[in-house]
Amino acid sequence: MSGSFWTVLEQISYRTVTFLQQEVYLSLIMLPVVLLLAYVLRRRSPYLQYGLWMLLVLRLLLPTDLSLPFTTGKILAAVWPQFAQSLDVNQDMESATSRFSLQGNHGAPQASTPIFAEDPDSGWQINLSWHVWAFLLWLTGACLSTALFAGKWLRFHQIVRAADRVHDREMHSELATWCTRFRLHCRVELVSSNAFSSPFTIGWLRPKIFLPAALLAENQLENVPAVLAHELAHIKRRDVLWLRLQNVVQIVYFFYPLSWLINRQLNQSREQICDHMVLAENVLRPVQYAKSMIAVLRLNLNGLQAWQPVPAFGSDHFAFKNRIHKIFNTNTTQKRKAKTMFIFIFMIGYLVLPMAPGSAFQQEATSLIAGVTTQQQAETYQKPVNSNRVTSPFGKKTANSPFHRGMDFGAPLGADIYAFAGGVVDSAITEYVKNRGYGKKIVLTHADETQSVYAHLSEVLVEPGQEIKAGEVIGKVGSTGKSTGPHLHFEVLKNGKPVDPQNYFENQ
Numbered sequence: 001m002s003g004s005f006w007t008v009l010e011q012i013s014y015r016t017v018t019f020l021q022q023e024v025y026l027s028l029i030m031l032p033v034v035l036l037l038a039y040v041l042r043r044r045s046p047y048l049q050y051g052l053w054m055l056l057v058l059r060l061l062l063p064t065d066l067s068l069p070f071t072t073g074k075i076l077a078a079v080w081p082q083f084a085q086s087l088d089v090n091q092d093m094e095s096a097t098s099r100f101s102l103q104g105n106h107g108a109p110q111a112s113t114p115i116f117a118e119d120p121d122s123g124w125q126i127n128l129s130w131h132v133w134a135f136l137l138w139l140t141g142a143c144l145s146t147a148l149f150a151g152k153w154l155r156f157h158q159i160v161r162a163a164d165r166v167h168d169r170e171m172h173s174e175l176a177t178w179c180t181r182f183r184l185h186c187r188v189e190l191v192s193s194n195a196f197s198s199p200f201t202i203g204w205l206r207p208k209i210f211l212p213a214a215l216l217a218e219n220q221l222e223n224v225p226a227v228l229a230h231e232l233a234h235i236k237r238r239d240v241l242w243l244r245l246q247n248v249v250q251i252v253y254f255f256y257p258l259s260w261l262i263n264r265q266l267n268q269s270r271e272q273i274c275d276h277m278v279l280a281e282n283v284l285r286p287v288q289y290a291k292s293m294i295a296v297l298r299l300n301l302n303g304l305q306a307w308q309p310v311p312a313f314g315s316d317h318f319a320f321k322n323r324i325h326k327i328f329n330t331n332t333t334q335k336r337k338a339k340t341m342f343i344f345i346f347m348i349g350y351l352v353l354p355m356a357p358g359s360a361f362q363q364e365a366t367s368l369i370a371g372v373t374t375q376q377q378a379e380t381y382q383k384p385v386n387s388n389r390v391t392s393p394f395g396k397k398t399a400n401s402p403f404h405r406g407m408d409f410g411a412p413l414g415a416d417i418y419a420f421a422g423g424v425v426d427s428a429i430t431e432y433v434k435n436r437g438y439g440k441k442i443v444l445t446h447a448d449e450t451q452s453v454y455a456h457l458s459e460v461l462v463e464p465g466q467e468i469k470a471g472e473v474i475g476k477v478g479s480t481g482k483s484t485g486p487h488l489h490f491e492v493l494k495n496g497k498p499v500d501p502q503n504y505f506e507n508q
Contacts, residue, residue, distance in 0.1 A: 009132060009135075010129065010131065012135065013132040013134070013135035013136075014131045017135055017138070018131075019064060020138070020252075022064040023059070023060050023253075024253075024256055024258075026059060026064065027056055027059050027060055027258060030055070030056065030059055030353075033348075034052050034055060037052055038052050045276070045341060046272035046276055047269075047273060048345070049269040049272075050269035051344075051345035051348075052345070052348070053262055053266050053269065054266065055348065055349050055352065055353060057246065057249050058349070058353060059352075059353055060259065061249065062353060062354075066353065066354040141254050141255060142251055142252065142254060144254075145251045145254040149247050149250075149251065149309060153309040153310075156196075156200065156210075156310050157202065159193065159195045159196050160191055160210055162195065163192055164191060165189065165190065165191055166190035166191060166192050166211065168216075171190065171228075172190070174225050174228055175190065175209075175228055178228055178232045179232060181281050182232055182233065182235075184232060184235060184236055186206070186207060186235070187206065188209060188232065188235065189208045189209070190208075190209050190211060191209070191210055192210065192215075192216055193210075193212075193213060194212070196210065197214065198296070199211055199212065199215065199230075199231055199296065200310045201231045201234045201240065201310060202310050204238065204241060207235045207240070209228065209235075211224070211227065212299060214299050215299060220295060220299075223291075223292035225292075226278070226284055226288070226292035226293070229281075229284065230278055231311070233274035233277040233278055234270075236277070237270075237273065237274070237277075239270060239311040240310070240311060242266075242270070243309065243310070243311060247309065249262070249263070268322070270311070272323055274311075275289070275293075275326065276326075286327050286328050287328075290324055290327050293320075293323070293324070293327070294324075297320060381420055381470070381504045382418050382420055382421065382470045382471040384409065384420055384454060384488060384490050385415060385416070385418070385477065386411075386415070386416070387409050387415070389409065389411075390407055390408065390409060391408045391409070391487055392404055392407065393407055393502070394499075394500040394501060394502060395500065405491050406489055406491035406492070407490050407500075407502065408488070409487060409488045411487060412477065413477060413478065413479065413486040414458060414459075414476045414477060415476065415477040415486075416473045416476065416477075417442075417454055417457065417473065417474055417475040417476060418471050418472065418473060418474070419468045419469065419472045420444065420452040420470070420490075420492070420504070421444075421446045421447075421452070422447070422467075422468060422470045423444045423445050423452075424444065424465065424467055425442065425443075425444060425462045425463060425464050425465060425466045425468060426443040426444060426451065427443045428460045428464055430460050432480055432481050433481070434480075436481060436482055437481045437482060438453075438456060438482075438489065439457065439479075439480025439481025439482070439483060440455075440456070440457040440459070440480045440481070441453065441457065442457065442460055442462060442475055444474075450494055451492070451493040452490070452491065452492055453489075453491035453492075453493065454475060454488060454489075454490060455481065455488070455489040455490075455491075456477075456478055456488065456489050457475040457476060457478045457480065457488075458475075458477060458478025458479070458480065459475055459476035460474075461473060461475050461476070462474045462475070492504065
């Protein structure tokens with residue numbers, strides 16, 4: 001494969017792993033706030049509980065650099081400076097950690113360096129950085145999680161497709177009555193079979209409610225109104241769509257125990273909200289509704305566990321006792337105060353979701369005020385040696401000569417080598433094979449993702465990860481590796497491909 005492929009893979013790996021690391025870090029900081037509020041408001045409406053846990057879902061999906069004028073991120077940055085540093089350290093080390101380790105097929109091992117900076121005529125043995133291995137491991141787990149979810153989701157679709165339609169007029173009359181109460185205007189279809197033992201809802205635009213055949217037996221018909229009302233509450237809330245958002249978070253963060261806790265808490269709150277919606281209509285008495293729930297639970301001893309792909313009646317058995325308690329304490333004399341709760345959750349979210357100490361826009365504005373833009377900084381280049389003697393230019397000298405990936409500057413042995421532009425030391429090679437390869441070598445990565453390569457050095461004066469300013473001395477001219485005399489081989493790489501360095505020095 002070409003060097004550009006490995007470069008792109010390295011960049012994608014770094015950005016993905018860094019994003020996941022920072023989201024895990026930020027969600028752990030946010031977790032105590034959610035746990036405290038959830039405990040204090042445990043006797044309040046389930047809408048509050050659901051909103052609080054949904055904030056963590058949003059935190060795991062929102063950009064890590066989100067910032068607003070008055071947020072927790074700015075407060076933490078002010079009272080805890082290490083917080084801001086912990087978010088910036090990965091950005092500062094991006095180039096240093098995005099490396100490949102390469103060896104020629106012959107000779108001693110070399111240190112970490114980008115694949116495209118080596119001798120193109122030799123063979124390669126590629127050792128990827130830990131970011132790539134972590135990304136590939138995560139990608140494998142995410143694909144397996146996606147397959148698991150898709151398998152369960154398809155199973156429920158197959159159950160519904162194979163089920164028979166329910167034609168009972170009284171049941172359809174009950175369904176229409178509850179649709180009117182919930183102001184549902186979509187057409188809802190009832191199906192039933194022995195394939196599954198719990199009621200559930202599937203579909204969004206054309207929803208279908210599945211009723212287990214055992215629930216339609218003569219001794220269970222009295223429980224059907226409660227089941228229909230509960231499932232219609234799911235349809236009213238568009239819980240099918242909210243569940244998809246949860247499933248995405250579970251797939252992306254399959255390795256993160258907190259994502260499973262969030263999913264469990266959201267499922268519990270969702271069921272309690274639907275219970276609340278049904279009882280708030282003052283049609284079913286709490287005792288009657290609770291008895292129906294227990295009857296359905298007895299039919300569904302296995303139920304839906306862990307990963308829930310569809311909204312279902314009474315699916316979480318572990319929270320059943322708490323649900324029964326909530327049912328008997330539901331205030332049925334008034335509707336929920338949705339607007340007040342929404343405003344409360346919105347204010348909490350405004351304070352705790354934007355965790356970044358500052359935004360990219362603010363940083364750019366600061367640079368503009370200082371009179372220095374990112375583009376101007378990137379266009380400040382330094383000739384790597386104090387020599388205008390070019391012994392070998394970029395490209396081919398003749399039609400039959402090999403392509404030369406850089407420029408060779410003739411210079412005395414031990415002459416200073418300067419950083420082409422400010423950046424981070426990506427690799428600093430000190431071990432080499434005599435008469436082979438680039439010898440002692442330095443690779444720098446700059447702010448605009450451009451890389452510069454300095455080869456055949458006699459001394460390397462920098463270390464990987466070190467920040468370098470434009471014009472700073474980084475090494476000494478030498479003749480190591482495959483070289484016929486003291487000189488500097490200098491390369492500039494743009495998007496992984498060599499470009500003519502002379503373009504950067506035309507005005508100098």
